Amino acid sequence: MPIIYLSPSTQEYNLFVNGGNEEEVMNQIADAMVPYLRANGIRYSRNSPSGNVSASIAQSNAGNYDLHVAIHSNASPENRAGQLQGTDIYYQATNWRSKHFADILANNFKNIYPNPNMVDTRTTTSLSEVLRTRAPAVLIEVAYHDNPEDAAWIKENIDAIARTIVLSITEYFGLPFIQPGPAKTGTVNTGGPSLLIRDRPNTGSTVLGRIPNGAQVTVYGISPTYWFSIGYNGSYGFVSGDFVDIS
Numbered sequence: 001m002p003i004i005y006l007s008p009s010t011q012e013y014n015l016f017v018n019g020g021n022e023e024e025v026m027n028q029i030a031d032a033m034v035p036y037l038r039a040n041g042i043r044y045s046r047n048s049p050s051g052n053v054s055a056s057i058a059q060s061n062a063g064n065y066d067l068h069v070a071i072h073s074n075a076s077p078e079n080r081a082g083q084l085q086g087t088d089i090y091y092q093a094t095n096w097r098s099k100h101f102a103d104i105l106a107n108n109f110k111n112i113y114p115n116p117n118m119v120d121t122r123t124t125t126s127l128s129e130v131l132r133t134r135a136p137a138v139l140i141e142v143a144y145h146d147n148p149e150d151a152a153w154i155k156e157n158i159d160a161i162a163r164t165i166v167l168s169i170t171e172y173f174g175l176p177f178i179q180p181g182p183a184k185t186g187t188v189n190t191g192g193p194s195l196l197i198r199d200r201p202n203t204g205s206t207v208l209g210r211i212p213n214g215a216q217v218t219v220y221g222i223s224p225t226y227w228f229s230i231g232y233n234g235s236y237g238f239v240s241g242d243f244v245d246i247s
Contacts, residue, residue, distance in 0.1 A: 089122070108168045201229075
């Protein structure tokens with residue numbers, strides 16, 4: 001199963017023109033991502049709002065992550081304050097995985113941002129969260145918090161932004177996207193044998209563990225091929241829905 005490092009902004013001093021701050025709103029986006037991540041079997045770790053960029057990089061590099069996703073909002077230069085708009089996605093020029101994920105994000109953000117022509121990918125020579133992480137990394141500037149239209153768009157589209165980021169993550173890893181529903185309790189019903197937990201929703205994928213017959217699991221989402229993304233005793237993965245009864 002893929003595992004990502006999720007790094008919403010820790011910059012509470014960047015104020016939105018319509019109230020609130022960058023740290024607060026980007027963490028709302030990260031919060032909204034969680035049900036989508038669980039439904040799609042994507043494990044994650046997350047930075048602390050009380051930390052800083054250096055702490056986020058150190059924590060990311062201390063783990064074995066497949067992707068580092070930094071989520072920010074932007075601000076115009078002082079001489080153009082409030083005038084700029086758009087989504088900018090930064091990637092590392094020498095890392096093809098970083099560029100590939102940035103391209104996927106840009107294509108999907110064009111479906112939700114009001115002006116698709118203002119969605120862009122850019123290389124960076126200065127953003128440390130893109131350049132100093134071991135995992136392939138991107139930094140998403142979802143829109144400009146000092147522009148009234150952009151600031152309003154962000155706040156009115158928290159869930160759509162969260163969904164788009166996770167949709168892009170599933171596309172990057174070659175996973176089918178699973179729309180989350182309310183978490184439900186399921187009971188394993190195999191008639192005797194243990195039920196295999198797999199890292200992808202198919203019988204050819206890696207076995208992560210086993211669940212005894214009669215055990216209860218939490219069901220986070222159901223794929224079109226009737227595989228369930230589940231949680232069981234701190235483990236997450238996919239099981240065949242044919243062997244789980246949902247209460």
